[in-house]
Amino acid sequence: MQIIFQNPYSSLNPSFNVRQILWEGYRQNPSAIEDRGRQRLAEVLEQVGLSAEYLDRYPHQLSGGQRQRVGIARALTVDPDLIVCDEPVSALDVSIQAQVLNLFISLQRQLGLTYLFISHDLHVIRYVCDHVAVMYLGAIVERAPAKEIFSQPLHPYTVGLLAASPQVGGGRIDKRPLLPGDLPDPTALPSGCRFRTRCPRAMEICSQQEPHLLHAVGDHWVACHLYPGTRV
Numbered sequence: 001m002q003i004i005f006q007n008p009y010s011s012l013n014p015s016f017n018v019r020q021i022l023w024e025g026y027r028q029n030p031s032a033i034e035d036r037g038r039q040r041l042a043e044v045l046e047q048v049g050l051s052a053e054y055l056d057r058y059p060h061q062l063s064g065g066q067r068q069r070v071g072i073a074r075a076l077t078v079d080p081d082l083i084v085c086d087e088p089v090s091a092l093d094v095s096i097q098a099q100v101l102n103l104f105i106s107l108q109r110q111l112g113l114t115y116l117f118i119s120h121d122l123h124v125i126r127y128v129c130d131h132v133a134v135m136y137l138g139a140i141v142e143r144a145p146a147k148e149i150f151s152q153p154l155h156p157y158t159v160g161l162l163a164a165s166p167q168v169g170g171g172r173i174d175k176r177p178l179l180p181g182d183l184p185d186p187t188a189l190p191s192g193c194r195f196r197t198r199c200p201r202a203m204e205i206c207s208q209q210e211p212h213l214l215h216a217v218g219d220h221w222v223a224c225h226l227y228p229g230t231r232v
Helices: 018-026 034-047 052-056 064-076 094-111 122-128 146-151 156-164
Strands: 002-004 082-086 114-118 131-136 139-145 214-217 220-222
Touching: 002 064, 018 034, 018 052, 018 064, 034 052, 034 064, 064 094, 094 114, 094 122, 114 122, 122 146, 131 146, 131 156, 139 146, 139 156
Parallel strands: 002 082, 082 114
Antiparallel strands: 131 139, 139 220, 214 220
């Protein structure tokens, strides 16, 4: 398992060049062979779209997109099965975001990787993810295949998130209501359902019982009293 951090400016050691940054990861790989280390580091850089000449550069000599590619290469040096991607494109320009997202997809196909992709950007999630878990104040409130989340959201919070997401193009205008109110204090959660203070469909039971994540239909799970569901 490896992690790719949100900020490519602070996640790389400024006193190390790219070779040293990648070597720190490579030497932790049980299958690492020191004699072919330089070749392996060059191969990993090539996988993320950078040439071997970048090995001798320092982070301050790289653009934001290049730094994040180095962060991805560092994760790949240990041949991980799972990579946690913590908002990995939020600090990048939009045009660079698209390039890095395409790189993620390409690497997944080539190497058989699994990503745990964390993001507030619904468009990024829709583009990258197969399955989606929606969280509110630290709890999963809905989980389903990505296509179902975006076409048939069940939880009122998910519905509100999609309504607030900006749309580009000439499609229909979403008539779903935006979420009212502000987030509660996460150190003093509301009784019952933590979303009830902002939910347009809140009922009396919502203030009394916290809903559990239950099976709704197909591979769709939701934590909401509107959908009694069943435990599986």
